[in-house]
Amino acid sequence: MAEDSTTRPAPDGADQAGRPARGQARSRILDAARAMIREKGYSAMTVDDLCARAGVTKGAFFHHFKSKEDLGVAAAQDWSQMTGALFEQAPYHAPEDPLERVLAYIRFRRDLVAGPIPEFTCVVGTMAQEIHDSLPAVRDACRDSIFGHAETLEADIQAAIDKYGIRAPFDAKSLALHTQAVIQGGFILAKADQDPALAVQSVDHLEYYFKLLFGKEGKTWTPR
Structure with a gap:
C-alpha cells in the first residue's frame, strides 16, 4: 500500500x-x-x-x-560572508610574528586547494572574469569581496614591513592585492589545463616570493 x-x-x-x-x-x-x-x-x-x-x-x-543579475550580486555577498567566517576562524592568525602570520595564511590557502577544481575555485573570481564589463553591479560586488578579503591581510603585511625594515616601491595594500592576483591566477591555470597542481604551484611561488622579499630564504628552497 x-x-x-x-x-x-x-x-x-x-x-x-x-x-x-x-x-x-x-x-x-x-x-x-x-x-x-x-x-x-x-x-x-x-x-x-x-x-x-x-x-x-x-x-x-x-x-x-528580481533577476539573475540580482542573484549574482547576492551570490557574491553570500560568498564574502561564508569565506569571511572561514578565514576569521582560521589558525593562521596564531603566530606572534606578523610575517609568520602572512606565511601561515599562504599555506592555509595552499591547503584549501584540494579535491576537484570546482571545489576549490573562487565564486567571485569566476564571475568577475566573465561579467566585468557587462554586469557592473555583479562586478562591483565581486570587487568588494576580493578587495575586502585582501584588506584583511594589510595590517599583518604592514607590521612585517615595519619589523623587517623592508624598503620597496610598494605598500601593504598593493602587496595584499598581489596575493589575490597570484591565487586567482592559479585558479585560472588549473581550469585551463584541468590540473589542480598548477594552482598549488602558484601558491608555492607566492610563499617563496614573500620569503625572498623579507630575507627569510636563501637561493634554494624546499617546500614544506
Missing part, C-alpha cells in the same frame, strides 16, 4: 508537500548558484537549471531575486 504523502513528515526546512520553506528557499538557491558558478560559470547557469538544482519553483526564485 502506498504511503500517504499528506501525513509523511516533511524534511527539515520543507513543508508537507516537500517544498522548501520560504526562508530555506533563498539559501538553497544561493547554495545551488555557488556550486553551479564554480562548475560551469555564471553565464552558462540558467534560472531554470538553477531552480531545478535548488529544488524550487521559478516563482520562489523571483520572490527572492
Whole structure:
C-alpha cells in the first residue's frame, strides 16, 4: 500500500508537500548558484537549471531575486560572508610574528586547494572574469569581496614591513592585492589545463616570493 504523502513528515526546512520553506528557499538557491558558478560559470547557469538544482519553483526564485543579475550580486555577498567566517576562524592568525602570520595564511590557502577544481575555485573570481564589463553591479560586488578579503591581510603585511625594515616601491595594500592576483591566477591555470597542481604551484611561488622579499630564504628552497 502506498504511503500517504499528506501525513509523511516533511524534511527539515520543507513543508508537507516537500517544498522548501520560504526562508530555506533563498539559501538553497544561493547554495545551488555557488556550486553551479564554480562548475560551469555564471553565464552558462540558467534560472531554470538553477531552480531545478535548488529544488524550487521559478516563482520562489523571483520572490527572492528580481533577476539573475540580482542573484549574482547576492551570490557574491553570500560568498564574502561564508569565506569571511572561514578565514576569521582560521589558525593562521596564531603566530606572534606578523610575517609568520602572512606565511601561515599562504599555506592555509595552499591547503584549501584540494579535491576537484570546482571545489576549490573562487565564486567571485569566476564571475568577475566573465561579467566585468557587462554586469557592473555583479562586478562591483565581486570587487568588494576580493578587495575586502585582501584588506584583511594589510595590517599583518604592514607590521612585517615595519619589523623587517623592508624598503620597496610598494605598500601593504598593493602587496595584499598581489596575493589575490597570484591565487586567482592559479585558479585560472588549473581550469585551463584541468590540473589542480598548477594552482598549488602558484601558491608555492607566492610563499617563496614573500620569503625572498623579507630575507627569510636563501637561493634554494624546499617546500614544506
